[in-house]
Amino acid sequence: MSAWRVGALLGCAVSLVASVGAASPADTFGLGSRSSSMAGAVSADTRDFSANYYNPSGLALARGLDLSVGYMYAAHRLKMNGADSQVDPVRGIVGGLVAPGSFGFIPFAFGIATHLADDRLSRARASRQEDPRWVMYDNRTQLLFLSANVAVRPFEWLSVGGGMTYLAATRGAFQITGTAVLPAGQKSEYDSQLRHEVDADLTSVRYPQFGITLRPDDRLDIAVTYRHQAEIRLDVDAELAGQVDATLLKVPARYTLDSNTVNAFIPRQVVLGESYRPVDELSINVDVTWVNWAAWKSPVSRSSTSLDVNVPPGIIELPPNPKPTRIEDPDFRNRIVPRLGVEYRLAVARDLKVPLRAGYLFERSPVPPQNGVTNYVDTDRHALSLGGGFVLEEPGAVLPGNLRFDAHVQWSILPTRVTLKDNPADYIGDYRASGDILTLGANVSLGFE
């Protein structure tokens, strides 16, 4: 069986189970060391597993079966008013494959890629819009990414590709029935007799992506990529139905809660990129990404609760039903993200090359000034990347291709942003936010030709 068929079968198998989860730390930190070390400016210069994210059409440019696996780690040092916000690191295994082949005379390729977090598959968190939170880093990057794509190359100068990325969503319900005892006299709350039922589903959300690569000249590739938007929801329904035991009387009670939260939002993106090779050893890449942040959905929980208890006044003190939250329009702004990447491939020996890479990107924060009720904390981001590695051609008889090792480091600088509240009676008050993020990663790849 040919290599691409093995890959295709494996990919199909993964696609069938892909509904267990997915999404996009790749948006923030990139996917794969080669691509990340060029700040993600690779939409017109990707043919390994990272093409599944950057440009699926790049899969069709692969020269043979290509397997990659690696690890990445991003450490946040984000601060508000000088205090560490303790945003969790993002870390996990990254990897994937590209399996090229042909349909008749038309080159064809299949690919899959994943970022598999090694401490959590996904994080669900609903918070109040008043609570200061690093909205771009505390939840959005804590997701599992899985993407499967196909690509064809009908002409030497044209490749097209597309596929699906999968995200995990949570939907659940729990029900409590029985008698809740109010502590009094000889009775305590531990005498309560309650039955719990929990019903939770981890469901999938999918979004498509497409890419085109044009090669008008041997030294120039031009690419366009489209990634659709997706939202990961957290829906919880809860019901407590039973009795409240207040020693002297038992009161029927019913409490219901419906909570709907957009736990993470992946915005729609359009990428225009080029890769120019003035000499064989050098690639100069530029990507420009339009990000549709204006469609961003607030992560604030839309909740409604109801407490239905009829008790004589003065016997039991019940809290009033909370008023529904008035969710402010987040009013995020669309942004253009420029990226620049350079790769120089140094030939050390006949069968050993050492690629050296660098990159830079600038993300202007899409979050408007937070001088009102909301506190979505974010700042601009400058990211500087460096990377390198080696390529061993035909390292042994069992690998008639190449062995590649790539590593990268990326330093994201988040300059200080000061928030001055309009209302002097604001409970959060003025604050300033700043920080930096250090990302490290490495990949090993095996290329079969």
Add this chain to the structure above:
Amino acid sequence: MTPARYLRRVLAAASLCALGCATLANEAGDSTAERPNALAGPFRLLRAEELGGFEAPYVLKKKLADFREATVLDVDESGALGQSVAYAMGLLSSKPGIYRFVASDGRSFDETPQPASPVLEASEAWEGVSLDAPEAVKLAGEILLFYSAEGGIGLARSSDGITFTKQPGPVLGPSGAPWEGGQAPRAPSFVEVAPGDYRLFYEANGRIGEARSSEGSSWQRLGADPVLEPAAAGDPADPPFDAAGVGDPEAWQAQSAEGRRITRVYYTGRSSDGQSAIGLAARFGAEGTLTRAEAPAFTNPRLPRAPAVVPYRGLTLLFVTQQASASEQWPAVAAAIAPGNVSIPLK
């Protein structure tokens, strides 16, 4: 083995080692992180483990003594919870007046007053039969005790906080201002907005006004309008908590994290259905009307009123007068804290 082959094997081995660098899981770590907070509210009631020897959240509670309308002084002013003195209305041994209570941790007040007799009681003709709503402040080595009485706001001075000497007559009496409706001002709250620039916020006719003084005993009203009026009626299905009246001001001068000076005024908000809650209104600097917070600073079904606020390093304590329990109408003084996620367990 040739050097080139040896190099290839070393590089291949290093590459494979890189594959094994995955690590073990850990817990989400940012739930306890310190976040920006103005330390102005909303408040939560103190819990049993945060109060010594009391029926939490109450710090002054005695049937028939009717402890109420406390004003609290941080005596050592160290910024940490320490020696504190509360002056509160009470009725002990048939003597109504302002009693003095002490606490060594800022909130667990000894319910036996020190001294046993009131430090201040009604004695002048203009005061009527009883005093009300005390406000204690430290100024230039003295303790000033403002109080409400029938004829307006009075002032007494003390060097030790126990023996007070009253200033003759009210320091702020009724005025002809239309919004005050001819009522005597009450519930004074003193704040120093700048050296030699003192302000007295007071309640009259369900509104809050402001007066100015350069030495603390002679006051002139500021402006022709109140600085805070009852909220507009708004949505009938969701009426404001303070649409029927505002009063019991408690002023506090603060500074934002970016150095902006803020005058905060806590107050009792009353709604048309008889409920009450503690609100917060503020302004940047020393002048102008007050802007309300988005939500009340403290709510409770036991009809809280008469707030007293004491800021400490990293937290703020709020003392309110409210019903003694769900079924007992007599007043008692309860304590609350902001931010709500801060805990102050007893040592």
